[in-house]
């Protein structure tokens with residue numbers, strides 16, 4: 001924790017990778033943090049025909065990127081950030097029990113194309129959470145819901161079940177299996193979250209279940225949940241041409257800044273954000 005990186009890049013897609021690669025090439029002391037390099041969206045492409053000098057499917061694209069990452073020695077710290085907080089002229093990034101400090105941050109966390117569920121935005125911070133490890137303890141012995149976008153979040157749901165009385169798991173993937181006996185499985189997304197001052201119910205197929213909280217366990221943590229005070233237009237972070245946001249020293253790149261959702265745009269913005277972070281650091285140094 002004593003180490004203060006010059007730049008922390010959050011997000012493992014092509015925007016985050018390009019920002020980390022550029023930071024390394026610029027000689028910055030960098031941290032690149034993501035659960036994995038070149039996630040689902042890079043692998044998922046059926047055929048990539050719009051990225052310069054590459055033709056092939058997503059798996060081949062990911063392999064080519066990974067080979068380059070290894071060749072160039074771009075180090076990845078495998079973790080999922082759950083908070084980015086302004087601290088002492090820089091930022092503190094929390095990832096479960098781990099904490100990292102950096103003078104500048106590039107957020108490249110992508111977007112969730114499946115979109116929000118009715119009530120998700122409205123109740124954020126009032127019963128809606130994106131991190132079971134961070135907020136699970138608040139729901140000890142209570143009934144909660146978890147919306148799992150992939151089987152990768154099974155362990156987080158099991159963790160919730162170790163604290164809560166009952167966990168209603170809404171699974172957006174086939175054949176879910178859980179060990180905990182207090183997990184009730186529902187297939188598909190819920191339709192709505194409702195309540196008063198806080199979350200009180202979740203609705204699926206016109207059936208209403210009483211819950212105290214709802215956890216959205218998905219790959220792209222919404223920016224508003226990650227970093228308080230960040231200006232968004234709802235789904236995307238508002239940036240200037242240089243990738244800067246309304247928060248000094250915090251930049252954004254890739255799908256998280258808006259359409260077009262394409263690899264080339266994401267890579268370009270990752271590069272620009274890293275240069276902008278360096279400019280910011282130089283300006284701060286020269287007073």
Ligand SMILES: Cc1cc2nc3c(=O)[nH]c(=O)nc-3n(C[C@H](O)[C@H](O)[C@H](O)COP(=O)(O)OP(=O)(O)OC[C@H]3O[C@@H](n4cnc5c(N)ncnc54)[C@H](O)[C@@H]3O)c2cc1C
Nearest residue numbers: 011012013014015039045081109110221254255261262263
């Ligand atoms: C099926 C499919 C096919 C596509 N085909 C093409 C194509 O042919 N050509 C094209 O140009 N584009 C294509 N796209 C779009 C392309 O995938 C995106 O534009 C591109 O992946 C955006 O890159 P990104 O780095 O901004 O975000 P992403 O690729 O979404 O990467 C974001 C990463 O950040 C990580 N992350 C999220 N939250 C956190 C957190 N809190 N802490 C740490 N890490 C976090 C995620 O795990 C993820 O890996 C396709 C998309 C899909 C879904």
